[in-house]
Amino acid sequence: MVRDFHVSVMLSEAVDALHVEKGKKYIDATLGGGGHAIEIVKRGGIVLGIDVDLDAINYVEEKIKNQIANSKNATLVRGNFLQITEIARENGFEEVSGILFDLGVSSYQFDKAERGFSFQREGPLDMRMDQSLSVKAADLINGLTKAELTKLFDKYGEERFAKKIAGAIVKARLEQPIHKTTELSGIIERTTGIREKIHPATRVFQALRIAVNDEIHVLEDALGQSVRLLEDAGRIVVISFHSLEDRVVKRAFLEFEDQGLGSMVTRKPILPSEHELRENPRARSAKLRVFARTTNYE
Numbered sequence: 167m168v169r170d171f172h173v174s175v176m177l178s179e180a181v182d183a184l185h186v187e188k189g190k191k192y193i194d195a196t197l198g199g200g201g202h203a204i205e206i207v208k209r210g211g212i213v214l215g216i217d218v219d220l221d222a223i224n225y226v227e228e229k230i231k232n233q234i235a236n237s238k239n240a241t242l243v244r245g246n247f248l249q250i251t252e253i254a255r256e257n258g259f260e261e262v263s264g265i266l267f268d269l270g271v272s273s274y275q276f277d278k279a280e281r282g283f284s285f286q287r288e289g290p291l292d293m294r295m296d297q298s299l300s301v302k303a304a305d306l307i308n309g310l311t312k313a314e315l316t317k318l319f320d321k322y323g324e325e326r327f328a329k330k331i332a333g334a335i336v337k338a339r340l341e342q343p344i345h346k347t348t349e350l351s352g353i354i355e356r357t358t359g360i361r362e363k364i365h366p367a368t369r370v371f372q373a374l375r376i377a378v379n380d381e382i383h384v385l386e387d388a389l390g391q392s393v394r395l396l397e398d399a400g401r402i403v404v405i406s407f408h409s410l411e412d413r414v415v416k417r418a419f420l421e422f423e424d425q426g427l428g429s430m431v432t433r434k435p436i437l438p439s440e441h442e443l444r445e446n447p448r449a450r451s452a453k454l455r456v457f458a459r460t461t462n463y464e
């Protein structure tokens with residue numbers, strides 16, 4: 167068991183934004199280390215926690231037993247939030263007061279070298295959040311053409327040296343297939359040779375993770391389903407960690423407004439406090455947006 171599975175980002179801001187009421191139902195679509203879900207239960211809510219990663223489910227099950235008396239108020243399900251409607255129905259959460267998405271990977275996943283999310287830890291180029299998926303990052307790195315890699319790094323990483331990096335990868339894999347995270351980050355470092363605030367491999371790793379887990383499409387689809395699971399005045403709260411995700415969230419909320427489904431509560435995203443940024447550097451790119459449902463419109 168890992169002691170510091172994950173430090174929740176914007177814990178009170180996110181749970182405050184859900185307006186938790188005693189006895190009402192909430193879905194935490196990204197359970198992770200359970201920080202947000204447990205806080206919702208502590209405030210009197212009844213929670214359905216979903217995560218694709220079985221390690222997260224097992225960890226939180228144990229934590230709940232030790233930390234909260236009313237553990238029957240939390241139901242934990244392994245699954246992808248792409249199936250949020252089905253999972254909600256199966257568990258009696260078809261009409262809820264709030265849904266939380268805290269996107270991305272947990273620190274546990276990120277820090278575990280064998281999951282392949284970190285370019286600083288030597289591990290296999292895997293990056294699957296759901297370990298039953300068949301395509302790993304290594305399959306993309308060794309299987310896509312130079313043009314496909316360029317497009318991928320450009321689209322999902324917004325990497326300005328996409329073509330140069332793709333070229334270097336294709337050249338390197340002619341010698342031998344690229345299987346390790348550090349092999350890939352080494353190639354990127356040598357190719358760009360740039361010293362920036364963020365590591366030169368950051369954007370390529372982001373792009374691969376998004377592609378392996380189909381993160382953008384899954385998020386778009388899940389938000390569309392979520393708005394229909396909300397009762398009147400119910401809220402969707404999303405914490406995103408990069409501009410592509412934030413754009414999807416903002417666009418979805420504006421579309422819901424156009425369809426008369428409710429209103430975007432946060433015109434500008436809520437950001438972590440200075441204090442949180444000092445305590446938890448992983449919060450630095452977080453943005454929180456809130457949408458409130460209206461069902462009784464004309």
Ligand SMILES: C[S@@+](CC[C@H](N)C(=O)[O-])C[C@H]1O[C@@H](n2cnc3c(N)ncnc32)[C@H](O)[C@@H]1O
Nearest residue numbers: 174196198199200201202217218219246247268
């Ligand atoms: C940032 S962590 C959540 C942390 C959590 N809020 C906490 O306070 O500990 C994100 C979690 O979402 C899960 N996840 C990411 N995409 C998912 C998806 N499509 N369906 C279900 N879970 C997903 C990851 O496995 C990870 O455990």
